[in-house]
Amino acid sequence: MLAGMDCPVPTSRYDAITLAHGGGGTLTAALIRDVFLPAFGAHAPSPHDATLFALGGRRAAFTTDSYVVQPLFFPGGDIGSLAVNGTVNDLLMAGAKPAALTAGFILEEGLPLATLRRVAASMRAAADAAGVAIIAGDTKVIGRARGDGLYVNTSGVGEIVAPEPLAPERIRAGDAILLTGDVGRHGIAVMAQRHGLAFEPPVASDCASLHAPFLELFARGPAPHCARDLTRGGLGGALCELAEAAGRAFQIDEAAIPVEKPVRGACELLGFDPLFVANEGCAAVFVAAGDADAALAVLRRHPATARATRIGHVAEGRGVSARTALGTVRRLVAPSGEQLPRIC
Secondary structure, eight states: OOTTOOOOOOOSOOSSOOGGGGSSSHHHHHHIIIIIHHHHGGGOOOSSSSEEEEETTEEEEEEEEEEOOSSSEETTEEHHHHHHHHHHHHHHTTTEEEEEEEEEEEEETTOOHHHHHHHHHHHHHHHHHHTOEEEEEEEEEEOTTSSSSEEEEEEEEEEEOSSSOOOGGGOOTTOEEEEOSOOSHHHHHHHHHHHTOOOSSOOOOOOOOOHHHHHHHHHHSOOOSEEEEOOTTHHHHHHHHHHHHHTOEEEEEGGGSOOOHHHHHHHHHHTOOGGGSOOSSOEEEEEOGGGHHHHHHHHHTSGGGTTOEEEEEEESSSEEEEEOTTSOEEEEOOOSSOSSSOOO
């Protein structure tokens, strides 16, 4: 096993936090259920990517996320662009048009100012590209050797512009499941940079904002019932979580899921399942079956979602099943931890 890739084996009972609690799987869900929901009560976190609230008679969405990716810079992105694009995409997944972001920085003593300037410039470029402003922030400094150089938190607010907010409870039997691009690139790109691995051709993260295709879907239709960006836990983790929240069964075809050749090769070499490797510019989209072709036409007009495709459908029942290339069917199970810790 490569050094630093050992994610502790999770158990159902624990007395302290492990890396697996940050993987977006069942232990993350348990942390929310057992610690945060009882503490926050009526103001508990939303199970979706952003929470909805009323603001001056308008429907709005709010989200927050923290980023601890290591290394800070990787092929296709860095912690700055990752933070901005991740928060923008979380707002879009609720049906909101991102309006403004805040940024918080935890800096380790000794961090080169040139590194911080590079990250800040990357954040500004990503925000400009997505049409949002970073309007407030905060900075804290911790002692040398107390962190990994730099951690970033971003929060975002936006107005709901979709005809209806996107949510798991709106998923219906018969809905088509669309995928906006290929999977697994971000996790493999970060892992390769972290451990000095080389693949041919090189793997770059898919880190990108999805604002252009989703805002067109919201404005012109067909509007999705639900969408989820496929970050920690990848496509498989997101589908398991949504199937549970929606109380539906998802049936997908693995042969229809795009996986780049070097990503598939890396996963085979290292024993990873590409369906559960993180992405940072890819989403699963649920639309009425009759709207699938029109939605795909919209998505394919935009570079970030040009490889959008239909990968399955929603049925009555529970859980997620995948038809393999061999014609067999396997059941996807929500991950307990993360195959690749600290990829965002």
